[in-house]
Amino acid sequence: MADPATPSSPAKVTGVRVLIVDDDRVSRLLCRRFLELAGYQVEEATDGLAGLQRVREWAPRLIVLDALMPGMDGDEFARRLRADSAISHTRILMVSGRTEPAFIVHARVAGIDDYLTKPIQRGDLLARVQALLA
């Protein structure tokens, strides 16, 4: 099917819920802007515990999850989410500046669905999110 949108801006979605869990405010702001411009409904949490709580209350379809946060890190977040049958179906896209293969393997074992290296670029982020929600 022909898509009228440009390759860097996939077709607009409306109202699909995405939660951003990241302790870094400027990273959240940029990610939120990219997602909202594409039509997603976005909320934010600043740490893992608050993030898990928000997933239970708001039921997002996908989480953009930072890997390194004080307190609960991204791997622990993913393990706890997968262990809770009420929310375990939620898709997780991890974002991090870490690039070591072993780090990414650990995150995948913990339960993430996909991994994107920071700094995030608009086209990359939207393509990954769209693919995970397909």
Added chain:
Amino acid sequence: MQNDFSAAPLASELAGDPDLADLIELFVSEMPQRLEALEEAAAAADLASLATLAHQLKGSAGGYGYPGITAAAARLEACARHRSSREDLVRATQDLRELCRRAEAALKVPGG
């Protein structure tokens, strides 16, 4: 070194994107506080905090169109994690500070 040529204002690679103009301005306007925190951590030889702060800046700057700041923050993070000499840490922090100052200068161009 080639620092004589590196004093020019540093514009974001995304400066022409109207969807991001306000966010880029906010990101740059908050840089002084970030730098202050980095320099405090460096002065206190708090390498764990320094690595964390540098890691955050590495992760965000490129997304705002400043890959040079991401690269400089990555060098500082590596210095902190590998417990490099104090001299190396100071140099890496100064490089980062200079890039941030140039980014601020680019937003203050007269007539803008």
